[in-house]
Every structure is written in C-alpha cells, then in structure tokens.
Amino acid sequence: MSRQWVGFAVFAVVMLAVPAVPFIPDYWVTLLAFVGVSSLVALGLVLLTGVGGMTSFGQAAFVGFGAYATALLSTSYGWSPWPTLLVSIAVTAVAALVIGLVTVRLKGHFLPLGTIAWGISFYYLFGNLQFIGAYDGIQGVPPLSIFGTELLSGRAFYPVIWVIVLAAIALTLNLLDSRVGRAIRALRSGAAAAESVGVNIWTAKLAVFVYAAVLAGIAGWLYAHFQRAVTPGAFGLNAGIEYLLMAVVGGAGHVYGAVLGAGIVTILKDLLQDWLPLVFGQGGNYEGIVFGILLVALLQGARTGFWPLLASLFPKPGARRILDAEPLGHEGAGTDNPLLEVREARKTFGGLVAVNDVSFQVKPGEIVGLIGPNGAGKSTTFNLVTGVTRLTAGQIVFRSQTITGLAPARVARRRIARTFQHVKLSPAMTVLDNVAIGAHLRTRAGFFSGMLALDRTEERRIFSEAARQLQRVGLADRMHIEAGALSLGEQRLAEIARALCLDPVLLLLDEPAAGLRHGEKQALATLIETLRDDGMSVLLVEHDMDFVMRLTNHIVVLDFGSKIAEGSPQEVRQNPAVIEAYLGADL
Amino acid sequence: MDGTIALFLIQDGITNGAIYALLAVALVLVFAVTRVILIPQGDFVTFGGLSLAALEMGRVPGSVAMLLALAAGAMVMDLVAARHDFRAKRIGAILLRTLVPAGLISGAVVLLAPLQLGPAVSILLTACLVIPMGPYLYRIAFQPLARASVLVLLIASVGAHLAMTGLGLVFFGAEGYRTAPLIDANFQIGPLFVSAQSLLVIGATVVLLVLLSVFFGRTLIGKALRASAINQRGARIVGISTELSGRVAFAMAAAIGIVSAILIAPLTTLYYDSGFLIGLKGFVAAIIGGLSAYVPAVGAAFALGIVESFSSFWASAFKEVIVFMSILPILLWRSIWSPPHDDEEE
Incomplete structure (x- = not known):
C-alpha cells in the first residue's frame, strides 16, 4: 500500500472513531459532523478552483439544489430519504x-463573476418559488433512518456524514491520479499543452464542474436531513463565499486542505458566534x-493555505514505481507524400499580416527547419498548423486531408504533436505525470473507471511509456521531481517526451535547443535523427543555426510573415535574400 | 399596460439607471487603474447614505467609528511595512496620514453633528468621513497585492466586502433609513408626475460624467491615472506611482459612492447591506462595457435600470433573478469575442 493510502486509512480511522469516544462532548461531535458536510463542498471547490483553476463563488447554490430536491420529495411527496439521494445527485448534476x-x-475573471451572478440569482429564485416555501423554506424534513432507527442526534448522524466524506476523498484521490485526473490537473497552468496532446479541455472542465457540484449536492442532501429544515439563506452568495474561504484557508490545491479548511472555518464561525457577541454586545x-x-490576510500572506504547513510534518509520498507493462499500441509512420502541406496560409491580426500566404511541404521522414528573424511568423505558423490560431485564409493539408480549422485537440488526433516556445508544463506535477498526459489519446480510461481505480493496468502501461520516453530524451533520473524544479533546457526536453508519448507522425518542435548546453544539444540532435530514422517527420523552429544546418533536410525561411527562401541547407545558406534578412549573420 | 405606466416605468428605470451609471463608472475607473473589481463599491453608497441620515437627525454617524477602524488598519499595515526602519520621523509620517486626519475629521463630526447645520454641511461632513475610507481600504486590502492576478484581487475584494458589510452592521445597526429629499417638489409633464429628486438624479449624473471626462482629459492627475490604466509598468517607469494612482482611484470611487448615496437615499430606504445589490447592478453595467469602456457602461446602466423597472412590473418576485441572469450571456459573448489571452496563471 502506498503512503498516500496509509495516510488515508489513518485519517479514516481517526475520523470514524470520534463519535465512539465517550468523553468527546455531543457539542463537538455535532460540530465535526457539520465540518464533514462542509468538507464535501470544499472538496469540490478544491478540485474546481485549486486543481482546475475555476474559481466559484456560487457553490452554495448546488448545495441548495441537493437540499431542496430531497426536502421537497420527502415532505410533500412522502418519499423515504434514502432514494432521494439519487434524485438530489441527479438534480444537481443536471x-x-x-x-x-x-x-x-x-474566460479569466469573467468566470468567477459569472458564478457570483448565478449564485445570487439562485438565492432569489429559491426565495421566490412558492412550491419550495419561498423565503420560509421547507420545515419538518424527516430524519434519515438505518434499519428502522432514526438518526436524530449528531452522534448518530455523524457516521453517515463521514463515511460519505471519506468515500468522496478516496474517489477523488483516485480520480486525480488517473488519465482524466491528470488532464484536469493540467487545466490550470497547462491547458494549451493538454489540448495539444488531444485533451478536450471543455469536457475536462465541464466534468470537474459537474463533479464539484454533485459533491455539493450530496452535502445539501445531508444538510437537509441533518438540520431537518431548508431555508434559502443557507444557499446564498455569503454561504458560497464561506465555502470558497474554506478552500482557500485549507489550501486550494489539496484534497485534505478541504477538510482542514472546512474544519477551521466551521469551528471558527461557531466560536465567533458564541463569543464575539459577548465582547461587542448583541447582534451583528x-x-x-x-x-x-482572514480571506484578505491569507491572500496577502499565505496564498497556499494552511495544508502545506501541516503536510510538511508528514512523510512525503514516495516516488511512483514504474512497473513492466505491455507497451501502448504503436501505429506506423505516415507514407503520404507530402505528409504536411501548408497552402498559402495567411493570418492577420487587425492590420498586421503575421503570416503572409506562406506555402511549404513536409515530406515523410524529413526534418524541415523553419527559420527567420524574431517576429518572422514562425510560431504563428506553428499555431496555424496545430489549430491554436485560426487561419485567415489558406489551407493546411495533412496526409491528404484538410485539417484547416480543426481545434488543437482534433489536430492531435491526426498524430501531430508539438512543443511550445514558452514551455507549458504544470509546475506542481511531477515530470512523469506531465509526460504521461501525452499518452491521453492512446488510452481510454474514463472519469468513472479512474474514480473507481479500474484503470490500473492501463495506468501501468501509460507510466511505462512515459518513463521510456523520458529515458529517450535523457531525463530518466529527473522524472520524479516537480516539473517546476527542472532547468529551462530540461523542461524543453520534458515537453519533447510528452509529445513523443502521443506516438506522433509529425513532430513540431518550437526552439527545442534553446537553453540547452552544448552536450545536451548534441544528444538532442542525435535523438531527432533517430526519430527521423524511425520514420517520423519533424518540423522545427530554431535559432541555433549550427543545429538547424546540421540536422535538417530542408529549410523554409520566413521574414516579416513572408516566405523569402526555401531549399536545402546549402541553398539557403547562399541565398542573398536570406543573408540580407539576417544582416550578415553567419550562416 | 398603458402608455402612462410605460412612461412611469421608463422614468423610474432611468432614475435608477443613472445611479447604476455612476457606480459603473466608478467600477470601470477602479478596475482600469488597479485591476481590482471593487465589490465593496456599494458599501461606500450605504455608508454615505446612512451617514447623511444620521447627520440629518443630529446624531453622530457610525461612519466615524468605521473611518477610525480603517485608519487604524492602514496604520498597522504601514507600521508592519516599516518594521525594519523604525525612526521617529517615519512613524510620525505614518501617523500623519492615518490616525491624525481620521481623528481630526471624527472630532469635527462629533462636535458638529448635534448642531444640525443643514444639508450642505451634512454632505460636506459625509464626504470627509467616507472619501478617506477609499484610500485606507486600498492600503489595507489591495496595495500589498498590487502585482497579483485579477482573480486574486477579486477574491480579496469579496473578502473586503464581507468585512466592510459586517462592520457596517456593527457601526450603523440593522435599522434602515431614508433621508429627506434635497428638493421636495413634483411636476406634471403631460400625463406623468416627475419628482424633482429624479430630475436631480439624472442631472447630477450627467454633470458628474462630464466632470469626470474633463478630469481624465485635461488634468495631470487624470492623465496619470489613464496612463496607469493603459500600462502600469510603463506608468511606473515615467514616475507615476502605482500606490498613488491606486489611492486616488479608490478615493474617487468613494466620492462617486457618496454622490450616488445623496441621490438615492431620499428615494429608497438604505440598510447596512443595501449597497451590495445596488453596487452589483452598477457592476453588471460595467461588465457589459467590458470593464474597460465608460460610454458603453453608462449606456448599459440606463438599459439595465429600464429592464429592472419593467421586470419589477411584470414579475416583481423574479426581478433580481432576471437582472443577474442577464449578465451571463454577456459574459459568454465577451469571453468568446475577447482576444485570446493566457488565462493561465503562474
């Protein structure tokens, strides 16, 4: 059992033992039960905000959906509370x-603003709908019962809450450590990279959004039967802000941070409500x-929340073991000739023509260099080929099919992989996890199989492939550290390993040698030659002329968005227009 | 619905829209200069309105305590920032810009409040009380975050609002107040009764908008603020301090809040937390203008006022739902058509 699960087991035993300990007063057991309910919501927010990068102030509204669904069914329609759990989940999910x-x-700050808007709207909606009791809410919600025993006290209800919370934590830990989970973790700081290896980021974002909401909905179901009453006040914007505060206090990127944050905020709130009125007089x-x-102070002083401080007291999770596994499927190289054809590609930004009717071809098994001074349109051309930027006019044809206008994730399905000029890795994930995302399209495990850990065979195959590619680029000894700790040159190599995990036919490298030392450049050149010899085609942008001249079969030269020359390295070297563009640079 | 009702609703909508327009302008101003989405903008309106109401009744307003609390907070922040360099001169300077002015203003208000010197003095005192809250709030909550992302600033802004509203309840109490109209008269234009106060609202808004455009177009500090808005780093390089422009922007936001309060307090009863909803509507308008353009924001504010007054006629219970949900399509439209930018944060 890995350390992560030992930690979980200890935590589970401690939390479940609480109500059985006689000297813990009822008051504290009940308070911890409420902490559990809030933890569920905060857990969703940790995924949504801390991991997925989407800040929501409206999470309380989903608690409301779950709570109202069960409250309405179990009072007006006489349903028993357990089946309504499914209805609560379904209503919240929809x-x-x-x-x-x-x-x-x-985009950007519009997202949290949007959550504020619907967060407020749902409060007023709940408060004005007569069939759910308007501002009075629904009273007399029946308690849960197990084998005919009604769970009326905090002590009796506590195990139900914490079993659900612990299950949610376990499922979430599984999910984060799965194919879909890695895609979700990449949303925040490496969305463009995830897209470039075929992750549909909208689906990933929506999945995480719905998952977070369902956790909130389950919390609402628990809340309704625990409080035995539902009023809109508990689901307004202020409640939403409190849930977000929990995630921030705990540490928005950590699963246990949700529990810690929920604990701190819930207990603090209770203490403040008891003590402050005594100090300041009633009301308020x-x-x-x-x-x-607290929120402002945390943002100013400790933006990562309290969990990292606490976590530093525990042993760090060990490195992932790479086990032998059946290799992932490998498809043959492309033989279409030309493999890639860029036909009069044009991109204008307002009045600026960034790429001016550029045409060139990449043949199978060929290394093509795309060179030109800064601002020549090289990276824009890359973005046009990979679908990051839309063409203004022209066509991109790959293996005799047009890929013009396809989204980056669709382009990746054609087995075109790329690296980025400005490296896009998720700094907090290990190098290995970052590279493993590259195998997204070659594997299938979905959301639920990840959550239930049914994907372990495939996971072994993914990691064995990722380790193999890291070995190839020479980063085998660095794979278990965080990607943010790599030097810039190493980060570029890690990006290449990630691209290779896609099993590409065409590899686009944007300045792969920048930041590498001489020896590393030699090794990289050898690697690229090996890839070519295996039948892969490579299109590369690079400023190091020795590197380009030595490696490429064919060079396309851009200047101010237009193609000024193309040909073999020898031809290009002697071309007067190229020499002029580089102003005497030694080619 | 007949024509008279429609005209009445439009008049009502324009009056409210004028207030939203002022707040939208303040929000755009603050966002442009500091990148802060100022959720507490509405709190300035509440504090202004409730201070006016208290002064009208000859009471010492709760904003005295609020100002002292914020000044003390700013002082603590300054002292912490200066902790490695505790010289008497520096501490003196800190006191001179925090507790001393706040104390003098508070003292003046405590002395003058019972005398009930009339609306002009009340407005002056309210301005002295509330305007400095802007810079103090900036100092406490936002200055240390000046380089943070818009998102972090937004969360901090929500936190600041939470604290300000809580303090508002402590200092002003839960009771609502309404002030006497500055001009108490009604006119009849055709079939329509128009109150002088609503004309005043619209007139004052127009005048203020004109003054603001003169300020930004013609004065040095206005130009400096515009420069910070366009490029903060560039502005710093040519010697425009981020902190100074932040404080000025917040002071202006508080001042605009007071003007809105003067205009709205006779029309509606203000509670300690009413400002939030009023501010948010200004905010909806500001967003329609993309948080960056004044003229569309003002236009949107009037449109929003009219939408609101018609929805309160047809579906009064769902007025707020309609108003706030209407922002979602706009946000979506803005997201899709805004130029691609790196959402990703460090």
Missing part, C-alpha cells in the same frame, strides 16, 4: 451541466468581519 455549459466557457455578523479579514 443543473450543473446546464450552468456549467455556459460557465466553463467564461461578526464572523463576516473576521472571515473577510
């Missing part, structure tokens, strides 16, 4: 799907003041 379709498309929303100040 609501989240609809809201998520709009929300995940929002004192916890709001403290929470507001």
